[in-house]
Amino acid sequence: MSTSSVTQDEYGAPGLMGLSNYGLSCCVNSLLQSFSATQEFTELLNRWQMSDTDIPEDCNTPLQLQRLLRKMQSDKSHTAHHEDFLRCLDRNHIQLYVQHDVDEVFLSILNLIQQQISDKELAQEIKQLYKITVEQNLQCQTCFYLTKDTSYFLSLPLPISDCSNTVENCIHCFFELQDITGNFCLCERCGERKPTKQGFKLVSLPNVLCLHLKRSGYSLRSGYTKKLNCEVKFPEVLDFQTILRRDQISESTQEEERKYDLFAVIVHCGTALFGHYTAYIKSSSDQSWNHADDSYVRKVSWKDVESTFGGSRRCAYMLMYQRRQDKMPQSSN
Template sequence: MRFGMRGLRNDHLSCCVNTLLQTFSATWELADLLVKWEAAAGMDSFNVPLQLKKVLVAMRGDSSHPAPHRDFLHCLDRNCIRLSFQHDADEVFLSILNLMQQQMDDKVLAVEIQNLYKISVETYLQCLECNCVQTHNSYLLSLPLHIKEDHNSLEDCMTSFFEHQELTGINRCFCPHCETKMPSRQGVRLSTLPRILCIHLKRFRNIQGFTRKLDCGVTFPETFDFSEISKEAFSADLKQSGGRYTLYAVVVHSGSSMCGHYTAYIRDRVNEHWHYADDSHVRQASWEEVQKTYGGDCRHTAYMLMYRRNTKEQGRQPEFSG
């Protein structure tokens, strides 16, 4: 049975968590994995994955009333994501994923959940004298993109992220072959593409000790293909083919760096209609409305973008039950 989208009451300044819960609910891959998990008996009420599973089940229930999520909020509070404080959505998102990794007793399933979002990257450092290359492998759970104080496009932001940098002068790096500090070229390449790509538009910037929000425009498409981004973005051993993604959720920040509010646009997986969730209030929206969050003329701006990699399975309807 298909249920409507369900709102969440704002409880102790919980708009940030409410918005992220809407994106988690729209990520049916995460819901499928959580429903597989049989938590050990006696697990306490401050276990983040257990409480997340419960609230996602509740969000699939009767859409005429806001979903109960107070236990989840108190669970986060006990895990140092405090109630009654304003939070950064990307920081809370990463904290929830990391707490799930730490607190699930089924470690294989915990890795599967993390792998949904895991962006494997290769950082390289090339000596400009002898061409010796040093590499380091790591991963990200969201892609942080720097934006300019001007007009930006998502494609341009990604291209800038993967452009190499020349390290000269006092920034020279040690080359093990030359056995001294040498001018170098540094960059990042993708080793794997995630199923769910979370993009963080870095709108908050510290300037002379003060945090300021950048409301400049950042355009983003409903679909994009990684193959159209700079070839420098890929390592030689990229393990996955097919880099076409479709947008399904947008986390929006309204206001300033000191006083703000989070809401979300969510795309229905069945009929592909957009909906707008502002805490307990949920209504139908349109792509044209989503585009108004590009920024530039208002402070109602996109802050996080959730894209799903296109696969042949996309039309499969998941089963989700308590």
């Protein structure tokens, strides 16, 4: 894993601060680069002023994160040493010296912010920034009775097939009715457990859309979890208007801008049991792409980002998109 303090290469300073690697912290480092690149997130977190709390400073995740992100966005000419934040996570059961799943750490950090931030209204604003609201449907396959419930995700878990995929197809399949393999659900109309299909309809999208490509699968041959290194193509611009059918969108969904621009790609290199995370971050100032590999940061091209589609052990694991702020056209009604 990279431990170099270099933050500039032959392309010049890219405008990102490198992060030292402490005890397998590449997973957290990559997430920190994405948080730092999310302007709405940093603005919300900077609004918070710590008040009386029972949580000591060295265990207070939102406080330590606020301090670190301010450091990362100030002087980018050197590498940030962020032991305080990593040890704060360790005290909150995100252990140092342990290989972590980046999506699990992402959700854990957001949950810690909800639990520990003293301004609960502000905590809800941060949650809303990532909240994908869906209508969950269960359909009995005997009488076709349909039950509905509302739930949400903070990152959309996209199953992928062990062949060539596109993110658009993965999203489309996520919102299709699927058989619940080996599990019967209680049908209110039949009064007993019946074979059931489960599916989701989109209710609302957040300003920051996080997509988790589920690259873990079970190998019947080895009996262990394997990593799916298959290709998953993803676009720089994602348009939900062209991905989902009308019947995959809830009737309660309001008209809103559904175009998103990619700004962060978290990449995993290695196997399901051990590997290394890096992050590709798009600059908000000049729209260039930069690759952050712990403390080493360099400018790259979109072609370099495309190389993480998969097909080898180095592949994209999480994608982060920002909603376009264009206004929707007014309805004639």
